[in-house]
Amino acid sequence: MADFSEVKDKDGKVCGLWISDPKDANDPVYLAVLMMRLGVPQDACARVMAGGGRVVANTVDNKGGCFVMFDSAPPADSPNADCSNCRTKAFSTSEFEQECEKAGFVKDAASGSFKMKVGGLAGFGNSVFSQLANQQESQQATFNKIENQRGYRCRSCRAVYCMKCLYASAPAHSRGGKACPKCGDTFEHLE
Numbered sequence: 001m002a003d004f005s006e007v008k009d010k011d012g013k014v015c016g017l018w019i020s021d022p023k024d025a026n027d028p029v030y031l032a033v034l035m036m037r038l039g040v041p042q043d044a045c046a047r048v049m050a051g052g053g054r055v056v057a058n059t060v061d062n063k064g065g066c067f068v069m070f071d072s073a074p075p076a077d078s079p080n081a082d083c084s085n086c087r088t089k090a091f092s093t094s095e096f097e098q099e100c101e102k103a104g105f106v107k108d109a110a111s112g113s114f115k116m117k118v119g120g121l122a123g124f125g126n127s128v129f130s131q132l133a134n135q136q137e138s139q140q141a142t143f144n145k146i147e148n149q150r151g152y153r154c155r156s157c158r159a160v161y162c163m164k165c166l167y168a169s170a171p172a173h174s175r176g177g178k179a180c181p182k183c184g185d186t187f188e189h190l191e
């Protein structure tokens with residue numbers, strides 16, 4: 001019998017198994033016996049038996065083998081998510097803020113929204129006004145471009161979309177906002 005150990009989540013609950021032999025990790029009979037012996041809750045057993053578990057190679061340490069995780073969710077939300085539609089990189093909230101700052105926007109502490117920094121112009125009368133207008137216009141365009149790439153994640157199926165694709169092609173949700181093209185649920189910001 002292969003070596004194994006329990007994987008516990010931060011609350012100390014068993015949320016998966018480490019198994020030294022990948023062959024065993026993919027063997028439902030082996031898993032069923034092992035989970036029964038360890039007293040893994042029925043619903044988690046059933047999920048794994050139904051193919052809902054995740055088998056991931058162990059890259060955490062050099063013990064080798066692999067993990068069988070009981071949840072079917074993808075591993076911790078990846079910050080490098082791409083839009084499911086156009087495949088461009090979708091910005092998480094922190095990446096979005098970094099991009100805004102790189103482009104010279106400042107975050108308004110009170111409202112949390114980004115403001116344009118305008119100025120640095122010298123001149124007289126109309127020439128300053130028109131330069132200022134141009135500057136605002138191009139900054140608005142820059143901001144729109146960054147915002148279009150901001151990522152949203154579906155609350156149910158976890159699909160990621162960029163804002164541009166959601167606005168262009170996602171149906172409206174009855175509770176407001178956009179509905180997931182895959183499952184119909186609502187979105188949250190990609191964190």
Ligand SMILES: [Zn+2]
Nearest residue numbers: 083086162165
């Ligand atoms: Zn997209």
Ligand SMILES: [Zn+2]
Nearest residue numbers: 154157180183
């Ligand atoms: Zn969805």
